[in-house]
Amino acid sequence: MKRDRVTLTDVAAIARVDRAVVSRVINKDPTLNIRPETRERVLAAIEQLGYRPNVAARSLRTSRAHMFGLFIPDFANPVYAEIIKGAEAEAADQGSVLVTGSATRAGLGEYMDRLGQGRIDGLLLAGAPDEAGLAGQLDRAGIPWIMLNHRGRTVRRYVILDDERAAALAVEHLVRLGHRRVAHLAGPSGADTATRRSAGYSAAMRAAGLPEGPIVAAGYTPAGGAAGMARLLAAGERPTAVFVANVASAIGAMQAVRSAGLEIPRHVSIVAVHDLDLAGYLSPALTTVRMPLAELGRRGVTLLSVLKPDETVAEVLDGPIELIPRSSTAPPPDRS
Amino acid sequence: MKRDRVTLTDVAAIARVDRAVVSRVINKDPTLNIRPETRERVLAAIEQLGYRPNVAARSLRTSRAHMFGLFIPDFANPVYAEIIKGAEAEAADQGSVLVTGSATRAGLGEYMDRLGQGRIDGLLLAGAPDEAGLAGQLDRAGIPWIMLNHRGRTVRRYVILDDERAAALAVEHLVRLGHRRVAHLAGPSGADTATRRSAGYSAAMRAAGLPEGPIVAAGYTPAGGAAGMARLLAAGERPTAVFVANVASAIGAMQAVRSAGLEIPRHVSIVAVHDLDLAGYLSPALTTVRMPLAELGRRGVTLLSVLKPDETVAEVLDGPIELIPRSSTAPPPDRS
DNA sequence: TTGTATGCGTTATCAT
DNA sequence: ATGATAACGCATACAA
Numbered sequence: 094m095k096r097d098r099v100t101l102t103d104v105a106a107i108a109r110v111d112r113a114v115v116s117r118v119i120n121k122d123p124t125l126n127i128r129p130e131t132r133e134r135v136l137a138a139i140e141q142l143g144y145r146p147n148v149a150a151r152s153l154r155t156s157r158a159h160m161f162g163l164f165i166p167d168f169a170n171p172v173y174a175e176i177i178k179g180a181e182a183e184a185a186d187q188g189s190v191l192v193t194g195s196a197t198r199a200g201l202g203e204y205m206d207r208l209g210q211g212r213i214d215g216l217l218l219a220g221a222p223d224e225a226g227l228a229g230q231l232d233r234a235g236i237p238w239i240m241l242n243h244r245g246r247t248v249r250r251y252v253i254l255d256d257e258r259a260a261a262l263a264v265e266h267l268v269r270l271g272h273r274r275v276a277h278l279a280g281p282s283g284a285d286t287a288t289r290r291s292a293g294y295s296a297a298m299r300a301a302g303l304p305e306g307p308i309v310a311a312g313y314t315p316a317g318g319a320a321g322m323a324r325l326l327a328a329g330e331r332p333t334a335v336f337v338a339n340v341a342s343a344i345g346a347m348q349a350v351r352s353a354g355l356e357i358p359r360h361v362s363i364v365a366v367h368d369l370d371l372a373g374y375l376s377p378a379l380t381t382v383r384m385p386l387a388e389l390g391r392r393g394v395t396l397l398s399v400l401k402p403d404e405t406v407a408e409v410l411d412g413p414i415e416l417i418p419r420s421s422t423a424p425p426p427d428r429s
Numbered sequence: 430m431k432r433d434r435v436t437l438t439d440v441a442a443i444a445r446v447d448r449a450v451v452s453r454v455i456n457k458d459p460t461l462n463i464r465p466e467t468r469e470r471v472l473a474a475i476e477q478l479g480y481r482p483n484v485a486a487r488s489l490r491t492s493r494a495h496m497f498g499l500f501i502p503d504f505a506n507p508v509y510a511e512i513i514k515g516a517e518a519e520a521a522d523q524g525s526v527l528v529t530g531s532a533t534r535a536g537l538g539e540y541m542d543r544l545g546q547g548r549i550d551g552l553l554l555a556g557a558p559d560e561a562g563l564a565g566q567l568d569r570a571g572i573p574w575i576m577l578n579h580r581g582r583t584v585r586r587y588v589i590l591d592d593e594r595a596a597a598l599a600v601e602h603l604v605r606l607g608h609r610r611v612a613h614l615a616g617p618s619g620a621d622t623a624t625r626r627s628a629g630y631s632a633a634m635r636a637a638g639l640p641e642g643p644i645v646a647a648g649y650t651p652a653g654g655a656a657g658m659a660r661l662l663a664a665g666e667r668p669t670a671v672f673v674a675n676v677a678s679a680i681g682a683m684q685a686v687r688s689a690g691l692e693i694p695r696h697v698s699i700v701a702v703h704d705l706d707l708a709g710y711l712s713p714a715l716t717t718v719r720m721p722l723a724e725l726g727r728r729g730v731t732l733l734s735v736l737k738p739d740e741t742v743a744e745v746l747d748g749p750i751e752l753i754p755r756s757s758t759a760p761p762p763d764r765s
Numbered sequence: 766t767t768g769t770a771t772g773c774g775t776t777a778t779c780a781t
Numbered sequence: 782a783t784g785a786t787a788a789c790g791c792a793t794a795c796a797a
Contacts, residue, residue, distance in 0.1 A: 098546060098571055100790055111768045116792055126766055143569055148545040149488035150790030153773050158485070159545075160528075168510040168517075169706065177504045182534050190543050192496075192528040198518050207526050209484040209495075210434060211774090233479055235434055315710070344710045351712075370505065374651070374680045376687075376712055436774055447784045452776060462782055486774030489789050547790095 099142045108138035115139075119146065152211065159189040161394055162213040164204060166196045166220040171369045172386060176219055176241060179390030187398060189214070196220075201227065210234065215397035217241055217390070221285065237400055241393050243285050249405040252392055255414060256286050256366070259382045260293025260336065261300075262416045263364045266380070267334040268301045271424045272362060276306035276332035278321045278342055280313050287313070290338050290366060306332050311342050318345030319352075326353050326361075333425035334362035340369050343379055347421070358423035368417045377420035385412030435478045443474040451475075455482065488547065495525040497730055498549040500540060502532045502556040507705045508722060512555055512577060515726030523734060525550070532556075537563065546570065551733035553577055553726070557620065573736055577729050579621045585741040588728055591750060592622050592702070595718045596629025596672065597636075598752045599700045602716070603670040604637045607760045608698060612642035612668035614657045614678055616649050623649070626674050626702060642668050647678050654681030655688075662689045662697075669761035670698040676705050679715055683757070694759035704753045713756035721748030 105112040110131060117125040118135045138144070152158050161184050165173040177193055184191040192213065194204045201218075215237040218227075228248045231238045240251035267275050277294045280287025291308065298305050307328055311321030318337060325332060326349065337343040343365035350361050357363055357377055365372070368383035389410055396406055441448040446467060453461040454471045474480075488494050497520050501509040513529055520527040528549065530540045537554075551573040554563075564584045567574045576587035603611050613630045616623025627644065634641050643664055647657030654673060661668060662685065673679040679701035686697050693699055693713055701708070704719035725746055732742055 101792095102790080112790090113769080113792080114767060120792080122793090128766070131766080145542070145546040145570070147489070147790050148548045149485045149492075149494070150547075150773090151545075151792080152485035153483070153489050153775090153789090154791050154793085156485075156773075159543075160548075168504075168513045169507060171505060171507070174504040174510070178531070178533055181504075181531060185534050185539075185543060188543060190528060190530065190540075190548075192526060194526065195514070195517060197514055198521050203521075204526075206481070207495075207521065207524060209487075210481040211486075212484045212496075212526075234481070348712075371707055371710070374707070374711065376684075437776095438774080448774090449776080449785080450783060456776080458777095464782065467782080483774050486789090487776075489773090489791090490775045490777085492789075 098147075099144045100147070101144075103142055104135070104138045104144050107142065108134040110135060156211065158212055158214050159187075160184075160213050161189055161191050161397060162208065162216040163191055163193045163390070163393075164196070164201055164216060164218050165193065168193075168195050168197070171371065172367055173219055175386035176390035176393075179387030179392075180217060180394050181390075182387070183391040183394035187394070191394075202230065205230065205234065215239075215394075217393040217397065218243075235402075237397055237402065239393055239396055239400075239406065241389055244407075249407045252389065252396060252406065252408040252410055253285070253289075254384050254386075254389060254412070255409050256289035256384075257293030257296065259366050259384055259414050260290045261297040262414060263336045263366070263382050264294055264297035264301070266364060266416050266418070266422065267336065267362060268297075268303065270334075270362065270422060272334040273303055273425075274306050274330060274332045275303065275334045275336060276325050277308045278311040278318060278325070278335055278337040278346055279308055280311070280338035280342070281317075282310055284313065287338055294336055311338070311346070313339050313341055315341055315345030315348070318342030319349040320345075322346035322349035323353070326350070326355070332361070334364075334422070337363060337365040340365045340367050340372055340379065340381065344375065347375065347379075357421050360426060362422040362425070364416075364422055372417075373419065375421075380419045380422040381417050383413075383415050383417050385410060385414065388412040434483075435480045436483070437480075439478055440471070440474045440480050443478065444470040446471060492547065494548055494550050496549050497525055497527050497733060498544065498552040499527055499529045499726070499729075500532070500537055500552065500554050501529065504529075504531050504533070507707065508703055509555055511722035512726035515723030515728075516553060516730050517726075518723070519727040519730035523730070527730075538566065541566065541570065551575075551730075553729040553733065554579075571738075573733055573738065575729050575732055575736075575742065577725055580743075585743045588725065588732060588742065588744040588746055589621070589625075590720050590722075590725060590748070591745050592625035592720075593629030593632065595702055595720055595750050596626045597633040598750060599672045599702070599718050600630055600633035600637070602700060602752050602754070602758065603672065603698060604633075604639065606670075606698065606758060608670040609639055609761075610642050610666060610668045611639065611670045611672060612661050613644045614647040614654060614661070614671055614673040614682055615644055616647070616674035616678070617653075618646055620649065623674055630672055647674070647682070649675050649677055651677055651681030651684070654678030655685040656681075658682035658685035659689070662686070662691070668697070670700075670758070673699060673701040676701045676703050676708055676715065676717065680711065683711065683715075693757050696762060698758040698761070700752075700758055708753075709755065711757075716755045716758040717753050719749075719751050719753050721746060721750065724748040
């Protein structure tokens with residue numbers, strides 16, 4: 094078993110050629126004019142030795158890492174799993190690899206330190222990392238970066254999803270079923286996605302000629318959803334349907350409905366954003382709006398590799414958004 | 430804004446010192462005898478320029494990447510999310526970073542090609558990648574590797590969890606509640622974890638002096654769990670409790686119970702392996718056995734960095750395993 | 766059609 | 782207590 098790693102020089106020796114030739118064969122240099130026979134010898138030698146280029150040397154020479162970074166808040170959140178999948182696929186298409194880090198352990202700053210200089214060609218920031226001094230730090234390091242699913246307050250370097258349209262789809266679904274009192278459990282007031290979903294809700298209600306039902310801030314957690322739904326149910330005129338800002342919150346909301354002795358969807362219909370696997374496993378199965386999360390990740394990597402250093406980007410991803418009807422929505426109880 | 434990246438030479442120039450000195454200061458070379466005043470100058474220069482070592486150059490020189498790889502089947506599976514968290518934390522403790530790849534897009538072979546040579550110091554293999562020629566390929570590349578949660582058929586290079594004990598905990602919980610007819614929905618016959626959980630079930634039943642209830646292979650999917658549970662319920666003497674090999678399968682099993690017009694836990698108790706967040710959101714909330722998944726990831730990285738090249742490892746991780754009681758288990762219906 | 770020379774940024778050995 | 786130098790493996794401009 095070969096212990097020493099094989100280098101270009103080894104391959105060149107076996108192929109009776111210079112290292113430069115091997116290098117140009119590997120990199121498919123179009124200006125290389127080589128006779129087929131020689132190329133064969135090179136390829137054979139590569140195969141025989143099982144040669145694979147040393148990325149450190151290559152990267153040092155070309156100052157390209159062929160690696161993209163993706164920083165997320167938490168691996169356990171299935172929303173990010175989808176984004177990762179897309180980003181990984183696009184990176185692979187470019188012959189690059191994706192290194193993902195999470196804020197579970199420490200902040201972005203410490204992560205960047207561990208990464209060092211020159212390890213990645215660009216960084217995707219999903220969720221909402223602490224923005225303070227972020228742009229500066231990354232720019233000083235000369236690393237292209239883009240925020241995913243979150244608009245920066247100061248910098249225009251992001252791609253987001255069309256949350257307004259997603260919210261509209263949800264509301265329209267409820268309206269089509271006959272609901273007229275549609276309430277909204279909103280996400281955390283700080284979150285950019287939450288703001289956009291709420292805006293979409295309001296716009297859709299207006300478009301349908303309906304009065305905005307109560308809007309209650311519920312956060313993105315089951316506990317928040319439960320508390321929010323409890324308030325909604327205690328209100329004077331109980332809504333017959335609720336648009337919830339995300340699935341986690343909807344889970345809590347559903348529990349609150351049950352606790353109140355009511356049934357879903359018989360007394361209250363519920364629809365939430367993001368079509369996670371989990372949604373299908375709840376009982377009743379949760380009606381959701383599917384967002385192109387994988388496409389978001391994919392687009393991020395693409396932009397990273399085509400963007401000029403100082404170019405800005407403020408893009409609303411144009412991907413398929415669709416309503417996935419399940420068992421948590423139905424026509425309202427007729428009490429007329 | 431500085432555009433050119435700053436190198437050791439720049440720092441040395443500002444500090445009026447040689448590059449070698451800066452390097453040794455950074456790496457805390459104990460043999461370096463430097464006067465405090467000089468060290469201060471160096472540190473100040475580093476700070477002033479915002480210098481960060483170039484990993485490519487360093488890695489080329491030292492042939493250490495300060496990066497570990499983790500290959501998993503799918504990011505969407507929360508089990509791997511936990512493993513990733515642990516592995517990332519341990520890597521961080523070592524000043525390294527973790528690059529995770531998934532089989533979503535392609536196999537391990539193609540992933541290794543994209544990784545190239547010298548990018549990682551070691552590779553963790555979670556789940557069960559195609560084992561054919563795997564060991565050979567990695568060994569030839571000189572990359573230390575370890576399988577996580579899966580015993581290799583031929584090679585002894587793995588760390589697994591104590592699935593037998595987990596199964597025993599689950600069964601003991603049911604027996605303590607008074608159940609005597611405890612069935613088992615097993616995982617896929619090929620999966621190593623499934624085998625161990627089944628063995629644990631059998632041993633625990635024997636230890637309790639109870640006859641092995643029916644054992645049905647159900648796979649690790651909701652569909653499999655539903656089908657398996659349907660068979661269990663159709664059998665002559667219906668079990669009062671079922672130990673299910675994983676949560677996904679349990680979800681299907683729960684649906685099958687409801688479809689049969691029965692209630693959980695009134696007619697059938699259910700307990701499954703792995704305490705995923707999801708378990709708490711089901712209704713009824715699922716009783717589970719928590720396994721130290723994060724510890725598994727952490728241990729993997731540790732072993733990777735201490736193992737000698739040709740050393741083998743066959744370890745059952747000694748971490749906390751505990752039963753998390755929720756609402757899916759209760760005493761059996763008394764029909765005596 | 767193929768070979769030569771140089772430098773990427775760092776670490777480590779040896780001088781001074 | 783600090784400086785000079787070589788080498789890691791590769792890509793590329795240029796020479797032959």
